[in-house]
Amino acid sequence: MNRVITIRQSVMEADEEVARRIRDRMGRDGRLYINIIGSPGSGKTTLLESTIRMAPEFRFAVIEGDIATARDAERIAALGVPSVQINTDGGCHLEAHLVSRALESLPLDTVDILFVENVGNLVCPAEFDIGEDMKVAVSSVPEGADKPLKYPLLFSQAKAVLLTKTDLLPYVPFEMELYQGDLERLNPGVPLLMMEAPSGKGMDAWIALLRMWLKEKRG
Amino acid sequence: MNRVITIRQSVMEADEEVARRIRDRMGRDGRLYINIIGSPGSGKTTLLESTIRMAPEFRFAVIEGDIATARDAERIAALGVPSVQINTDGGCHLEAHLVSRALESLPLDTVDILFVENVGNLVCPAEFDIGEDMKVAVSSVPEGADKPLKYPLLFSQAKAVLLTKTDLLPYVPFEMELYQGDLERLNPGVPLLMMEAPSGKGMDAWIALLRMWLKEKRG
Numbered sequence: 001m002n003r004v005i006t007i008r009q010s011v012m013e014a015d016e017e018v019a020r021r022i023r024d025r026m027g028r029d030g031r032l033y034i035n036i037i038g039s040p041g042s043g044k045t046t047l048l049e050s051t052i053r054m055a056p057e058f059r060f061a062v063i064e065g066d067i068a069t070a071r072d073a074e075r076i077a078a079l080g081v082p083s084v085q086i087n088t089d090g091g092c093h094l095e096a097h098l099v100s101r102a103l104e105s106l107p108l109d110t111v112d113i114l115f116v117e118n119v120g121n122l123v124c125p126a127e128f129d130i131g132e133d134m135k136v137a138v139s140s141v142p143e144g145a146d147k148p149l150k151y152p153l154l155f156s157q158a159k160a161v162l163l164t165k166t167d168l169l170p171y172v173p174f175e176m177e178l179y180q181g182d183l184e185r186l187n188p189g190v191p192l193l194m195m196e197a198p199s200g201k202g203m204d205a206w207i208a209l210l211r212m213w214l215k216e217k218r219g
Numbered sequence: 220m221n222r223v224i225t226i227r228q229s230v231m232e233a234d235e236e237v238a239r240r241i242r243d244r245m246g247r248d249g250r251l252y253i254n255i256i257g258s259p260g261s262g263k264t265t266l267l268e269s270t271i272r273m274a275p276e277f278r279f280a281v282i283e284g285d286i287a288t289a290r291d292a293e294r295i296a297a298l299g300v301p302s303v304q305i306n307t308d309g310g311c312h313l314e315a316h317l318v319s320r321a322l323e324s325l326p327l328d329t330v331d332i333l334f335v336e337n338v339g340n341l342v343c344p345a346e347f348d349i350g351e352d353m354k355v356a357v358s359s360v361p362e363g364a365d366k367p368l369k370y371p372l373l374f375s376q377a378k379a380v381l382l383t384k385t386d387l388l389p390y391v392p393f394e395m396e397l398y399q400g401d402l403e404r405l406n407p408g409v410p411l412l413m414m415e416a417p418s419g420k421g422m423d424a425w426i427a428l429l430r431m432w433l434k435e436k437r438g
Contacts, residue, residue, distance in 0.1 A: 039259045040341050040370065041362025067342060069368050090372065092311055092342035120369070121340055122259050123286060123311035142361040142384060143260025149288050150339070151259065153309065165361060171390055 015128070019096035022103070022131030026114070030218040032210070033114045035130055037154055038138030039147075040120030043164035045072045046197055047138060047206075048115055052079045054200065055207045058214070061111040063102045065094040065119045072117060082106050093124035096131050112214060122147070126154035133217065134159035141165045142172050145179035148186055156186040160209055164195045166202070234347075238315035241322070241350030245333070249437040251429070252333045254349055256373055257357030258366075259339030262383035264291045265416055266357060266425075267334055271298045273419065274426045277433070280330040282321045284313040284338045291336060301325050312343035315350050331433060341366070345373035352436065353378035360384045361391050364398035367405055375405040379428055383414045385421070 026033045038044050045064070052060055062083040064072040073085035084102040086094060099116060108114075116132065118125035126135070137158035139147050142165060148155040155161065161183060169176075183192060191209065195202035245252045257263050264283075271279055281302040283291040292304035303321040305313060318335060327333075335351065337344035345354065356377035358366050361384060367374040374380065380402060388395075402411060410428065414421035 039339070039362075040366055041258065041359075066369055068371055069365070071365060071369070090342070090346065092340070119342065120258070121311070121342055123309070123338065123340055124343070127309065140260075140361065142359065142387065143258075146288070146290060147259055150285055150290070152287055165391075168361065168387065168390060171387060172384075 015096045018100050019129040019131035022096060022100060023133075026131070026133070027217075029108070031108065031111055031114060032214045032217050033132050034116070034213075035125070035132035035135045036115055036117045036138060037122070037125045037135055037158075038120065039122055039140070039143055042120070042138045042140040042143065043195070043197060044117050044120070044138050045075055047162065047164065047195070048117060049075060049079060050197070050200060050203055051115075051206065051210075052076070052081050054203050055210065058112045058210065059110055061106045061108070061114050063094075063099060063106070063114070063116045065098075065117060067091070067119060082111070088119060092119055092121050093128050094118050094130050095128055099130045113210060122151040122154050126151070126157060134213070137161045139163055141168045141174050144173075145175040146182075148179060148182040152186055155183060158187065158190060159213075160191045160193060160206075161187075162193050162195050162202075162206065165197060166194045167196045167198055234315045237319050238348040238350040241315060241319060242352075245350070245352070246436075248327070250327065250330055250333060251433045251436050252351050253335070253432075254344070254351035254354045255334055255336045255357060256341070256344045256354055256377075257339065258341055258359070258362055261339070261357045261359040261362065262414070262416060263336050263339070263357050264294055266381065266383065266414070267336060268294060268298060269416070269419060269422055270334075270425065270429075271295070271300050273422050274429065277331045277429065278329055280325045280327070280333050282313075282318060282325070282333070282335045284317075284336060286310070286338060301330070307338060311338055311340050312347050313337050313349050314347055318349045332429060341370040341373050345370070345376060353432070356380045358382055360387045360393050363392075364394040365401075367398065367401040371405055374402060377406065377409060378432075379410045379412060379425075380406075381412045381414050381421075381425065384416060385413045386415045386417055 062076045064085045070085040073083040076083035281295045283304045289304040292302040295302035
């Protein structure tokens with residue numbers, strides 16, 4: 001067993017080196033790079049679509065990670081934003097070398113904010129550094145309020161948590177106090193943004209966060 | 220890289236041997252063993268709670284898989300059903316050796332149907348044989364209709380697909396024809412059951428399936 005761990009570790013170290021190189025490059029150029037992580041169907045692509053529509057002040061690029069299909073990259077491309085689809089062919093998360101290859105097809109010079117939408121999964125994507133500035137967790141009301149405690153790695157690392165589909169609160173059981181309390185214990189002070197997709201409620205706060213983070217990045 | 224794959228393969232083969240032993244044992248005893256797989260918050264534990272309440276004709280036992288917390292096993296135990304919680308401590312799926320150890324704490328002699336609720340994840344759990352008779356996919360309406368095509372391995376293997384939270388259909392976009400068409404192409408003839416949690420609609424068809432499968436198992 002030890003041997004397995006050692007070898008896997010060296011593979012992971014090589015990937016960490018790739019992540020470091022991506023981070024250096026994005027840092028030099030003052031580009032903000034956000035790794036979006038959430039369950040299947042939590043609203044990650046819809047969030048990116050709304051962000052693109054409602055924040056014309058930024059130039060975006062998007063890398064989409066999925067097991068199969070190019071649907072999400074097509075949804076983004078339909079908005080006129082450069083996008084690349086990575087199919088992991090069974091892999092449950094993105095890794096830095098996959099992102100590195102996808103970056104070659106993007107016109108990074110004309111980009112302010114790069115989003116990577118990771119594979120829909122609350123577990124493995126939280127464990128891998130893909131060179132991002134920060135991870136953002138997307139968590140939807142119908143998934144239930146016990147998610148922070150059940151997936152503590154993601155929720156403790158996230159620089160912001162977006163609680164989506166709050167328009168469904170009247171129709172599903174969701175203990176908001178439990179959710180907020182668990183999140184605050186795991187990640188004190190982390191911004192929790194309530195997002196109501198159909199009305200666009202919550203988007204202003206999210207766009208203000210992006211503005212602040214980009215300013216910090218550019219010093 | 221070849222060496223990594225070889226070693227990992229032998230670890231996987233050892234686990235397949237454990238899965239085989241579990242399957243033999245459950246087969247000899249005429250017990251039905253179902254591996255429940257779905258996204259975080261898709262309604263897996265709620266389904267098991269309703270099944271236990273509404274099908275007193277069967278004697279159940281439940282193994283719950285989660286990264287962290289014992290909440291789900293406690294929910295099951297509160298209904299008077301033997302349950303064991305496996306915490307994978309970061310692992311994104313259950314493996315046969317974990318199930319094998321959990322089985323030691325269950326009074327299998329008095330069990331007709333064993334449910335294993337896998338870690339909330341549509342990817343990795345579909346890749347691992349844990350000795351079950353069948354996998355059942357739980358997929359909820361708010362996750363959206365593109366899930367079968369995005370997670371083809373699970374949806375093509377499942378012996379039944381339960382579409383949960385159909386009471387939310389009026390409040391979320393969900394292309395039912397797309398969902399049904401993709402599922403039928405991936406897995407022709409697979410039973411698709413519509414489940415409406417609050418009203419219990421759909422539970423009769425699910426319990427009838429369990430009855431049929433158990434009868435087949437017992438010859």
